[in-house]
Amino acid sequence: MAKFFRAAIMGPPGSGKGTISKRIAQSFGLQYLSSGHFLREGIAANTEAGVMAKTYIERGMLVPDPVMTRLMLSKLEQLSSHSFLLDGFPRTLAQAQALNNRYQLDLVISLNIPYETLKERLSDRWIHPRSGRVYNMGFNPPQVEGKDDVTGEPLIQQDDDKPEALMARLRHYKEVAKPVIDLYKSLGILHSFSGTETDRIWPYINSLLSNKMHTLAQDAHQSQTP
Numbered sequence: 001m002a003k004f005f006r007a008a009i010m011g012p013p014g015s016g017k018g019t020i021s022k023r024i025a026q027s028f029g030l031q032y033l034s035s036g037h038f039l040r041e042g043i044a045a046n047t048e049a050g051v052m053a054k055t056y057i058e059r060g061m062l063v064p065d066p067v068m069t070r071l072m073l074s075k076l077e078q079l080s081s082h083s084f085l086l087d088g089f090p091r092t093l094a095q096a097q098a099l100n101n102r103y104q105l106d107l108v109i110s111l112n113i114p115y116e117t118l119k120e121r122l123s124d125r126w127i128h129p130r131s132g133r134v135y136n137m138g139f140n141p142p143q144v145e146g147k148d149d150v151t152g153e154p155l156i157q158q159d160d161d162k163p164e165a166l167m168a169r170l171r172h173y174k175e176v177a178k179p180v181i182d183l184y185k186s187l188g189i190l191h192s193f194s195g196t197e198t199d200r201i202w203p204y205i206n207s208l209l210s211n212k213m214h215t216l217a218q219d220a221h222q223s224q225t226p
């Protein structure tokens with residue numbers, strides 16, 4: 001049976017998870033699952049999970065573990081014969097344990113980006129709320145200022161991305177992520193990358209994934225050979 005490649009990406013807000021995930025999905029054909037995107041979709045469509053999630057997100061809180069886990073495991077259920085990349089889930093140790101009971105990840109990427117860089121990037125981040133497309137006025141600007149490339153609809157800046165909100169978000173991320181990172185370290189699947197530019201980190205992630213996927217394909221081939 002073919003083995004599917006299962007990965008997750010972690011990092012503080014603005015560390016480039018979305019940007020790098022897009023490149024991974026394009027280069028390696030992994031299905032990209034962003035928990036934040038699913039939550040926003042649920043909120044817009046007024047689903048049960050969306051209505052519940054909204055009450056937490058509006059107060060700057062994380063959505064409770066059972067809600068997140070149910071949402072993401074049900075999305076993964078629909079993808080049982082796919083390679084995938086998770087972004088934004090698992091966020092807490094309880095989420096990581098629940099995921100691990102159902103699917104064992106092959107690889108976790110953790111991004112370490114200096115605070116000053118995060119602050120600069122987020123103050124320049126503009127998003128198209130309906131699709132989740134992300135722009136940056138310096139790094140990847142839209143074709144027309146303030147407008148989404150695909151729909152032409154206006155771009156917005158999230159209140160959360162303003163420097164005054166960032167410090168608290170970052171502190172919170174570090175606290176919650178540490179046990180998750182420790183878990184993946186102890187499982188021997190954590191790979192950390194540090195730097196200030198996505199374009200300089202990307203070649204390392206690209207070659208790591210090429211090697212891992214190659215090894216996985218070889219193992220699958222060997223297990224099929226009588």
Ligand SMILES: Nc1ccn([C@H]2C[C@H](O)[C@@H](COP(=O)(O)OP(=O)(O)OP(=O)(O)O)O2)c(=O)n1
Pocket residue numbers: 011012013014017035036037039057061062063064068087088089090091092160
């Ligand atoms: N496992 C998760 C994932 C997300 N959220 C909530 C809190 C987040 O503020 C919101 C949006 O999630 P995103 O992952 O899109 O955004 P972040 O706030 O994490 O920021 P960034 O994308 O900059 O990392 O959804 C949550 O409670 N639990």
Ligand SMILES: Nc1nc2c(ncn2[C@@H]2O[C@H](COP(=O)(O)OP(=O)(O)O)[C@@H](O)[C@H]2O)c(=O)[nH]1
Pocket residue numbers: 011012013014015016017018019020121122124125126134135136137138139140196197198199
């Ligand atoms: N200047 C600069 N901006 C970047 C770089 N990498 C990503 N960005 C931008 O920084 C912001 C945060 O990146 P994003 O992928 O959304 O990070 P996430 O919050 O971890 O998902 C976005 O506006 C990106 O376009 C980089 O190397 N340099």
